[in-house]
Amino acid sequence: AQRVTQPEKLLSVFKGAPVELKCNYSYSGSPELFWYVQYSRQRLQLLLRHISRESIKGFTADLNKGETSFHLKKPFAQEEDSAMYYCAPEKSQAGTALIFGKGTTLSVSS
Amino acid sequence: ETGVTQTPRHLVMGMTNKKSLKCEQHLGHNAMYWYKQSAKKPLELMFVYNFKEQTENNSVPSRFSPECPNSSHLFLHLHTLQPEDSALYLCASSQEGRFGSGANVLTFGAGSRLTVL
Numbered sequence: 001a002q003r004v005t006q007p008e009k010l011l012s013v014f015k016g017a018p019v020e021l022k023c024n025y026s027y028s029g030s031p032e033l034f035w036y037v038q039y040s041r042q043r044l045q046l047l048l049r050h051i052s053r054e055s056i057k058g059f060t061a062d063l064n065k066g067e068t069s070f071h072l073k074k075p076f077a078q079e080e081d082s083a084m085y086y087c088a089p090e091k092s093q094a095g096t097a098l099i100f101g102k103g104t105t106l107s108v109s110s
Numbered sequence: 111e112t113g114v115t116q117t118p119r120h121l122v123m124g125m126t127n128k129k130s131l132k133c134e135q136h137l138g139h140n141a142m143y144w145y146k147q148s149a150k151k152p153l154e155l156m157f158v159y160n161f162k163e164q165t166e167n168n169s170v171p172s173r174f175s176p177e178c179p180n181s182s183h184l185f186l187h188l189h190t191l192q193p194e195d196s197a198l199y200l201c202a203s204s205q206e207g208r209f210g211s212g213a214n215v216l217t218f219g220a221g222s223r224l225t226v227l
Binding site for chain 2: 036045046084097
């Protein structure tokens with residue numbers, strides 16, 4: 001079965017420390033990979049897509065087909081990065097919608 | 111108003127009530143979705159509508175009944191719900207190809223917080 005795994009429920013770091021939010025997927029074919037973010041009292045929103053190869057708010061995510069991973073990274077965390085992060089590399093059975101991971105809460109403290 | 115609008119923002123209902131959640135998108139998208147967000151299962155896909163046709167029902171109980179009268183509006187009709195159905199119900203929209211071959215870049219609404227007593 002297709003599956004996405006975010007192994008960490010909570011990740012706590014200090015401001016300025018590097019951050020890596022892990023995501024592993026089990027997917028047949030070529031997945032389209034996304035990270036979505038939900039800041040406190042805000043809507044869930046797209047952070048970045050792997051096909052765009054962008055750096056958004058200092059975050060990057062590289063597809064590693066060998067490890068079937070799509071980890072989200074930032075070299076220096078900021079307090080405003082504190083949020084819930086969802087990995088979404090998986091399509092539903094009919095292939096028409098995204099299936100999300102369980103999410104990782106990132107807490108950045110000073 | 112722009113984006114995806116959901117009403118009501120909060121709803122409290124008894125197990126025998128019938129109520130509806132409404133979602134409206136002003137983005138010109140052709141696909142709309144219902145997701146359920148709860149503490150136990152953070153983001154569960156419920157229904158997908160693509161070009162007003164339901165393309166997925168993710169094994170959702172029949173006490174939840176979706177309706178998509180046009181590409182801008184999506185409803186979730188609720189009846190005889192259970193307390194475990196209490197959750198945040200999120201609507202989203204995207205611009206997709208007819209057979210789901212689009213980018214799946216979702217725009218979410220703020221959600222409707224449902225409490226079933």
